[in-house]
Amino acid sequence: MTRVAVNVADIRAKPKFKSERLTQAVFNEKLEILESGDEYSLVRLPDGYEGYINNRFMAEDYDQGEANYLISSVYAEATDGSSGNPRVLTLLPFASQIHAVDHDDSRLRINSPRYGALLIDKCNAIPLERIPRLVSGKVQLLLDNLFKFLGVPYLWGGKSFFGFDCSGFVQINFAFFGLKLPRDTKDQIKMGTEIDRKDIKPGDLLFFKRHVGVAVSEDEYIHSSVSENGVHINSLNAKKPNYLKSRSIGLKAVRRIIED
Numbered sequence: 001m002t003r004v005a006v007n008v009a010d011i012r013a014k015p016k017f018k019s020e021r022l023t024q025a026v027f028n029e030k031l032e033i034l035e036s037g038d039e040y041s042l043v044r045l046p047d048g049y050e051g052y053i054n055n056r057f058m059a060e061d062y063d064q065g066e067a068n069y070l071i072s073s074v075y076a077e078a079t080d081g082s083s084g085n086p087r088v089l090t091l092l093p094f095a096s097q098i099h100a101v102d103h104d105d106s107r108l109r110i111n112s113p114r115y116g117a118l119l120i121d122k123c124n125a126i127p128l129e130r131i132p133r134l135v136s137g138k139v140q141l142l143l144d145n146l147f148k149f150l151g152v153p154y155l156w157g158g159k160s161f162f163g164f165d166c167s168g169f170v171q172i173n174f175a176f177f178g179l180k181l182p183r184d185t186k187d188q189i190k191m192g193t194e195i196d197r198k199d200i201k202p203g204d205l206l207f208f209k210r211h212v213g214v215a216v217s218e219d220e221y222i223h224s225s226v227s228e229n230g231v232h233i234n235s236l237n238a239k240k241p242n243y244l245k246s247r248s249i250g251l252k253a254v255r256r257i258i259e260d
Contacts, residue, residue, distance in 0.1 A: 011051035015040030021157035067097035076124035
């Protein structure tokens with residue numbers, strides 16, 4: 001089995017560093033190798049996306065056991081566990097699936113092919129069996145996660161606290177609750193049920209021209225946008241100071257992903 005060995009790995013359009021970043025894969029994410037290369041390999045991600053990853057950023061023939069936790073914080077500091085002044089070896093991003101065991105009352109231990117044993121605070125992860133089913137009555141849980149990322153910069157192809165693009169921000173936050181959405185806006189717009197603009201509820205997806213956000217009220221939405229310098233809340237209501245006229249005029253569709 002092949003998995004991502006670093007916290008966040010770029011998936012590129014061509015097997016070279018200066019090629020376009022198509023998307024990212026997060027720590028411990030499974031990869032299917034389609035074509036092996038000396039420096040880069042062509043892989044397929046669980047969402048069906050294909051692209052090239054630097055071979056140094058993955059571990060082949062590595063199986064640490066089935067995932068039993070998800071990183072629930074914006075990121076989790078992973079240390080070497082040394083006493084006195086433990087060294088932070090990496091930062092594990094939100095929604096990473098990990099296999100962890102108790103190290104002590106407050107920490108979990110993860111075995112990593114790149115870093116060796118890693119320790120993280122238990123408050124930064126949640127057991128998979130405790131993740132609630134996301135229904136209309138639990139939408140606030142989704143919003144609470146989305147709000148954690150306010151101010152994170154925009155990054156084309158990004159899917160972590162280092163930077164998000166609009167569809168990556170949506171995909172990773174819904175994936176935390178087990179709702180699998182496609183990677184790109186053009187495919188996400190086909191999901192769920194179409195809703196009239198006047199019936200927008202929190203948790204609905206708002207689609208604009210080549211852009212997507214998540215409704216946080218009947219007229220406000222959170223999104224990762226170049227024009228807003230990253231994750232920001234804007235409004236469809238012209239009377240509010242965070243109104244964006246171009247987005248309001250350009251609203252193409254509203255889709256409801258979270259059902260009763």
